């Protein structure tokens with residue numbers, strides 16, 4: 001099945017937990033930054049999910065979409081690497097970032113801190129509109145959660161009104177970087193489950 005990777009990741013994370021959270025946002029950063037929303041156990045299909053193009057700094061750089069100050073410019077995996085001076089990674093961007101963190105590169109830690117702040121601002125905007133208490137970091141972000149969670153939680157605490165009475169949990173998604181392909185497989189299986197006669201005829 002071909003679909004948005006954040007939407008597919010969200011679908012797989014919904015079925016991964018037993019039982020998992022019933023209300024959550026899954027933020028995925030494999031290509032563009034996307035976000036899937038699950039409310040009362042159901043994926044919200046009307047959600048466009050383009051979290052990467054939420055503005056986090058009105059004075060920020062021009063984005064590929066033509067607007068300025070988008071989250072993508074700060075927290076896209078390739079943009080995090082570029083901010084630390086690495087433009088063409090030989091491996092997957094999240095793996096390259098992880099290797100630089102292990103080598104204690106100050107530039108990558110600074111870029112990750114900036115990314116976490118941007119993610120926290122954009123996620124807070126979303127959480128002020130929809131009632132969820134869990135944020136899952138999916139795709140490449142699941143590998144980098146140790147360096148992102150604290151900054152995201154700081155912004156959520158300061159910006160989300162309901163977080164003062166209901167704390168929001170931010171954590172890596174259980175299925176990690178494979179979530180999108182697992183979600184695609186689940187989507188294909190679901191097509192058969194919903195209309196088995198079509199496949200038996």
Ligand SMILES: [Zn+2]
Pocket residue numbers: 052053054063064065066067070072
């Ligand atoms: Zn944009």
